[in-house]
Amino acid sequence: MKFGVVVFPGSNCDKDCFYVIKDVLKQPVKYIWHQDTELKRLDCVILPGGFSYGDYLRTGAIARFSPVMKSVAAFAAKGGTVIGICNGFQILLEAGLLPGVMLRNAGLHFICRHIYIKAQNTRTRFTNLYREGQVLNIPIAHNEGNYYIDSDGLKELKDNDQVAFRYCSAAGVVDGSANPNGALDNIAGIINKKGNVLGMMPHPERSSETDLGLRDGYFIFESIVKWLEVKR
Amino acid sequence: MKPGAYRSLGLSDQEYRHILKILKRKPSDTELAMFSVEWSEHCGYPRSRKWLKILPKTGKYKTLIGEDAGGIIVDGLAIIFKMESHNHPSQVEPKQGAATGVGGIIRDIFTAGARPIALLDSLRFGPLTQTYNKYIFRGVIEGIQFYGNCVGVPTVGGEIYFDKSYTGNCLVNAMCIGIAKQTELVRARAVGLGNSIMYVGSSTGRDGIGGCSILASHEFKEGEEKRPTVQIGDPFTEKCLIEATLEAINTGYVAGIKDMGAAGLTCCTSEMASAGNSGMDVELQAVPRREENMEPWELMMSESQERMLVCVKKGKEEQVKKIFLKWGLCASVIGKVTNDKSVTIRDNGKIVARIKAHSLTRAPVYDMPYKKPAHLKEATKFALKNIPEPKDYNKALLKLLAVPSIANKAWVYEQYDHMVQVNTIVLPGSDAAVLRLKGTDKAIAATTDCNSRYCFLDPYKGAQIAIAEAARNLVCSGARPAAVTDCLNFGNPEKPESFWYFKNCIEGIRDACKSFNVAVVSGNVSLYNESPQSSINPTPTIGMIGIVNHVDRVCTQNFKQSGDMVILLGRSKEELGASEYLAEAHNMIKGSVPHIDLKLEQAVQKAALEAIEKGLVNSAHDCSEGGLAVALAECCISNKNKIIGANIDNLDYNIRSDALFFGESQSRIIISCDKASVEKIRKIALKFKAPFRVIGKTGGQVLRILNGAKELICLPLEDLYEEWGGSLKRKIEG
Numbered sequence: 001m002k003f004g005v006v007v008f009p010g011s012n013c014d015k016d017c018f019y020v021i022k023d024v025l026k027q028p029v030k031y032i033w034h035q036d037t038e039l040k041r042l043d044c045v046i047l048p049g050g051f052s053y054g055d056y057l058r059t060g061a062i063a064r065f066s067p068v069m070k071s072v073a074a075f076a077a078k079g080g081t082v083i084g085i086c087n088g089f090q091i092l093l094e095a096g097l098l099p100g101v102m103l104r105n106a107g108l109h110f111i112c113r114h115i116y117i118k119a120q121n122t123r124t125r126f127t128n129l130y131r132e133g134q135v136l137n138i139p140i141a142h143n144e145g146n147y148y149i150d151s152d153g154l155k156e157l158k159d160n161d162q163v164a165f166r167y168c169s170a171a172g173v174v175d176g177s178a179n180p181n182g183a184l185d186n187i188a189g190i191i192n193k194k195g196n197v198l199g200m201m202p203h204p205e206r207s208s209e210t211d212l213g214l215r216d217g218y219f220i221f222e223s224i225v226k227w228l229e230v231k232r
Numbered sequence: 233m234k235p236g237a238y239r240s241l242g243l244s245d246q247e248y249r250h251i252l253k254i255l256k257r258k259p260s261d262t263e264l265a266m267f268s269v270e271w272s273e274h275c276g277y278p279r280s281r282k283w284l285k286i287l288p289k290t291g292k293y294k295t296l297i298g299e300d301a302g303g304i305i306v307d308g309l310a311i312i313f314k315m316e317s318h319n320h321p322s323q324v325e326p327k328q329g330a331a332t333g334v335g336g337i338i339r340d341i342f343t344a345g346a347r348p349i350a351l352l353d354s355l356r357f358g359p360l361t362q363t364y365n366k367y368i369f370r371g372v373i374e375g376i377q378f379y380g381n382c383v384g385v386p387t388v389g390g391e392i393y394f395d396k397s398y399t400g401n402c403l404v405n406a407m408c409i410g411i412a413k414q415t416e417l418v419r420a421r422a423v424g425l426g427n428s429i430m431y432v433g434s435s436t437g438r439d440g441i442g443g444c445s446i447l448a449s450h451e452f453k454e455g456e457e458k459r460p461t462v463q464i465g466d467p468f469t470e471k472c473l474i475e476a477t478l479e480a481i482n483t484g485y486v487a488g489i490k491d492m493g494a495a496g497l498t499c500c501t502s503e504m505a506s507a508g509n510s511g512m513d514v515e516l517q518a519v520p521r522r523e524e525n526m527e528p529w530e531l532m533m534s535e536s537q538e539r540m541l542v543c544v545k546k547g548k549e550e551q552v553k554k555i556f557l558k559w560g561l562c563a564s565v566i567g568k569v570t571n572d573k574s575v576t577i578r579d580n581g582k583i584v585a586r587i588k589a590h591s592l593t594r595a596p597v598y599d600m601p602y603k604k605p606a607h608l609k610e611a612t613k614f615a616l617k618n619i620p621e622p623k624d625y626n627k628a629l630l631k632l633l634a635v636p637s638i639a640n641k642a643w644v645y646e647q648y649d650h651m652v653q654v655n656t657i658v659l660p661g662s663d664a665a666v667l668r669l670k671g672t673d674k675a676i677a678a679t680t681d682c683n684s685r686y687c688f689l690d691p692y693k694g695a696q697i698a699i700a701e702a703a704r705n706l707v708c709s710g711a712r713p714a715a716v717t718d719c720l721n722f723g724n725p726e727k728p729e730s731f732w733y734f735k736n737c738i739e740g741i742r743d744a745c746k747s748f749n750v751a752v753v754s755g756n757v758s759l760y761n762e763s764p765q766s767s768i769n770p771t772p773t774i775g776m777i778g779i780v781n782h783v784d785r786v787c788t789q790n791f792k793q794s795g796d797m798v799i800l801l802g803r804s805k806e807e808l809g810a811s812e813y814l815a816e817a818h819n820m821i822k823g824s825v826p827h828i829d830l831k832l833e834q835a836v837q838k839a840a841l842e843a844i845e846k847g848l849v850n851s852a853h854d855c856s857e858g859g860l861a862v863a864l865a866e867c868c869i870s871n872k873n874k875i876i877g878a879n880i881d882n883l884d885y886n887i888r889s890d891a892l893f894f895g896e897s898q899s900r901i902i903i904s905c906d907k908a909s910v911e912k913i914r915k916i917a918l919k920f921k922a923p924f925r926v927i928g929k930t931g932g933q934v935l936r937i938l939n940g941a942k943e944l945i946c947l948p949l950e951d952l953y954e955e956w957g958g959s960l961k962r963k964i965e966g
Contacts, residue, residue: 008470009560012384019670051382054468108648110377141381141649170873206651210941211668211783213657222363 001043003029003226006072006088008063013049013085013205020205021046025221034066043228044081045072047088049141049203059144060090060101063097069095081125081224082197086142089189089199098192100149100158105142106182112141114214115180117165117188117202118172124191125227126198127164129219135163135172136216138202140180147183147190147199157190165189165200240440241268242450247596248685254591262577262585265529266592269442269495272825273759276595279725280757283738290360291751293714293779296866299420300340301410304715304754306779309669310414311676312346315407315775316721317758321462322404323452326371330404331379331465332440332537337408338385338389339491340475343540345418345481346410349653350667351380353390353406354680354719354773354892358399358765360636360963365394366801368402369578370964375465376406377647382467383474386647388656388665390680393637397684400763401452405756407775409678411669418481420490422543422569427487429501429512429567430549431757432480432556433473433539435522439463440496440535451724451762468560469538476559477540483555484613485548492539498532498592500541501567501575507588508543513576514567516584528584532577543569602735603728612689614809614823621890625944628817629861630955632894635816637716638858639959640870661724661870663708663787663854666780675780677711683857684769686825689810691733695740695772697898701856702776704750707837708852708901710787710844711778713748716741718755721771725759733770741772747830750776789853790871791878794931796850797910798867798878802836802900803923804860812857813894826898832922833899839913839922840901846916848909855900861893861937861945863902868935869953877949880928880937889939904930 003021007014012029020027032039034052037135039045052063063069069091076082076097084092092098105111116137119130130136157163165188169178179186181201189200205216238248241264251259251267259267273279289297290900291302301314315957318333334351341348353376380387401534422429440463480486488508490500497519505512516531526534544552549565556563556909570576575592577585634639645660657675658666664679681702687694703713718741723730745752761768780786791798808814809823843849855863861885869875884890905913917924935952937945 005931009472012382012471014654016652019654023670050384051468051471054382054466054895110381110649112381112649112651113646134238139651143381203651206654211657212654230809 001027001223002041003027003044003046004032004039004042005029005046005048006034007066008034008052008066010052010054011048011050013203016205017046017048020208021211021221024208024218025225027225032068034068037067037071039071039075044083044224045075047084047091049086049088052087052091059087060094063091064095073097076197077177079196084199085203086201089201090144092197092199097197098190099153100147102144103146103148104144105146108179111141111180113180114139115202116168116170116178118168118174120166124164124195126220126223128227129223133172134168135168137214138189138204138207138217140202142201145181145183147187149184154185160193162190162193163187164191164198238264238268241265242272243268245269249821250596251653262529263587263813265533266498266585266587269498269533270592271595274722275495275499277612277627277757278595279598279600279759281597282599283735284739286742287752288742288745289426289751291715292749295715295753296752297753300343300665303594304753305414308414310346310412310417311409311777312341312344312412313407313409313717313775313777314340314754315405315717316340316756316774317719317721318404319402319721319758319761322372323368323402325462325502326368327375327378328462328464330372330375332463333406333857334376334379335465335470336468336493337406338383339493341408341410342477342719343420343489345416346412348385348408348410348474349477349655350409350665350678351385351387351406352678352680352775353387355390355392356398356403356771357394357701358396362399365399366964372402372404373644373647379465379467380599381649384652386650386652386656388650388667388817389660389678392641392644393858395684395769397766399808400765401761403721403768403769403771405773407680407717409676409777418486418489421488422503422504422510422512423508424487424545424569425571426546427569428544428546428549428565429514429569430552430563431519431566432563433561434466434469434536435520435562436531436536437522438526438530438534441530441533447484450911451760454574460734461535463535465537467481468844472559472561473538476556476561480552480555483551485545485552486542487545488543490541492541492648494535495536502589502592504541504543505575506593511570511572511574511589512567512571514578516577516579518564518566520562520564526915528577528579565893578622591901600725600731602732604730604732612824616806616808617964619818621888622817625889625893626947629865629945629947630951632813632816632858632862633865633952634959635812635955636960636963638812638862640957641960643961643964646701657786658709658788663705664711666709668783673782675783677706677709677778677780679705680773680775681705682771684771685810685821687737687772688769688875690825691770692735692740693828695737697828698772698774699741700828701854702897704772704837704854704901706776706778707841708787708789708854711780712841713749713750713776715777716745716752717775718752719773720755721758721761721768721773723762723767730767737770744830746829785845785847787852789867790851791867791904791930792850792878794876796904796930797907797926798880798928798930799903799905799913800925800927801840801903801917802902803897803924804885804887804892804900805897806891807897807928808891809895811894813859826896828898835920835922836899836901839917839920840903842916843903843913848913849859849903849905851904853902855902857896859894859896864937864953865935867902868949869956872953875953876930877932877934878930879932882927883938884940890942892939893937
């Protein structure tokens, strides 16, 4: 199976994702330039973190208009696997591939820190190697990770089991004190209704190796590989 | 220009006469502008160069010196690094000043062909009790995170100090580290007759005109408006410029390249021609601009950010241009390499400047007079017996832990992305940052250090201690000290007392580097750091990198488990002079700086390193500001997810308790280890003749410290953490 990592001008986690897929997960992977539109023969597209186009207007607001995003939307519509990490998540929201919006962090600061999230729905192609309720230590690094959606939207997310991860304490308690950025309902990651598009603020590629102390994030990528293998 | 206009450009009468002699005619406006920036202290080092020459250029690793940044070679890998100041711009406009400081130092690294992998920032401000200092502090942090986070280079370490000498003149020293295969390095020169000179990156505007000459090379005076001399940074463009530049260099079509930093086009044209022993003929009409009606001298002086000058091999211009255009950047051929050794600048074909490149780049060298300041006699007078001991040692320790220079800096470093590029093994908050080198067993450790109070009271020893402490921090992380970059921040060099500090610090750095067998591979001089409020403490910031031979032998400062033995390597003396404790508890910046014996320092460091490399050590932490008690507290609480107490009941030095707990005796390292490793470490210490003593044991919910049989400190870990961990946030936001 083949992964593609999209490179927008200003992406800065593209190389990290590429490295983890190629050297840790040991799967084939290629870069996709933001002006390319060809996604054929790919099984999973990753929208990496960073500051696409400088994020000058609003995070992800310019990236959604880049040529590659039309192809990503078509790819997702056909059931292709898409994962947006950090800025990638913000772009997916702006592009309407996932519901909701991002606000500035409640503390009005950029936050780079190891935090804990709880796997909420482990029946997805992204999370099938986790236990339901498993607590994962995965770092965040963002200025706009304060997820928001209106009450109807939130109800829909919950009814459809679309919340993939929630911020929690080391012991797994989901409450305000474990919420680093003010995200509604402690939401750290969501999937779309069809379950083939994931957006998450924490960086799984930063916790994929024992060298860096933790492998909790690695299993997101491995879950995808396993799911695709089973599907074949 | 009006007669005498050279003075407003920062040139002296003497320098103007010198220019007349070189040219054998009156300079044009553009030529005058070019001399003024290139001969400024910031670019040409006329006042400091004589002394910079004495710094050692060789050490235990093969060095690369003489370009924008220097470096060392380790197993065929070039590690390029440099530290640079952006003090005055940050004082005038803190956010943009700090941001462009970060941008500038990153360009110095990738212009060599190296990929930037880490940033560190050494920052100094006036006390946070003053609102304006708080504004500067917040602005600088905002600027560093704004630029560094976007550009995708992790900010992994540094230091922050507060002292009233920096009120009115903060220090922002940014350091960047990059790596490249030795074979991929490029030089900053114009070579190959007929090769093209290509301007790439952002367009040119009127921002930053006179930044290096008028702003950086003069002290602040009352009521001046210097904001227009500060540049504006665009980290998104810089990120694209990094990728495009490295891609272009990779084609093999780049014969030379240089970052347009201070002195902009003037610096690039003259220094590339001078380094290549060639010449350059440039047409200004081809320079991409963002403002209309710019005069030639403005174009030559502008310090607009995110620009580079590239010497492209003849016939390969289109291929190189394509890369920069792909990244949304400007690329324009503006001239050619000549062999007349002159820099010729044209505007619409008409020559507006023609100067021999060497005469621009070889700024005059001044022999500055120096004189020991009279105030030192009084300042170093200090008798410990006149200082009362604290009544309550618990309170004294808690107070010290909350001093902003000592307190936990998470409020700052959590605003920096310190993990991007997935190399950061030791995150900010330990003695040094450690980054793995993917594809190898090795890692790089990096630190910045300088205690400017020591340098104020004794510049020679203070500078030696800065080197010793930097090396000690690296050793505590499991790294072998490898090479140095320095950022020399001082007051007005035209004052002999100020220059005396400069000279003595340089001599201290030289002697300490020789002792450690490390070279100074790059650096920067920032003089004129004075304002109506104060003259800064002499601050020769040391950036040092070290090599960890095996990634799995990396060490951090916090205790790892209960029941470990705590060992002190080194000797505690009855010294309180120049200490943070004396400043905090007695409001005194006085006395002799701690004694430094470089032989003892080496012994302690070698013993610690061997023990760490053999896998015998669970934690290692150096004793610095705040002394032994503060260092022990940090060992207990610096990993907030794993706070571990300690019982330190075997200190017996027969010295006053305040000196024992808070004195800043040098060459001391606290290590913790399994009980079974104690004897092995003792043998290693004996081999290197390093003083060794088991001083206690880890475990429990308190930090308890005895002097002899007297229990003087016993504090719950939560109290320690509350003071140390929350202090900075309270002082800034509270």
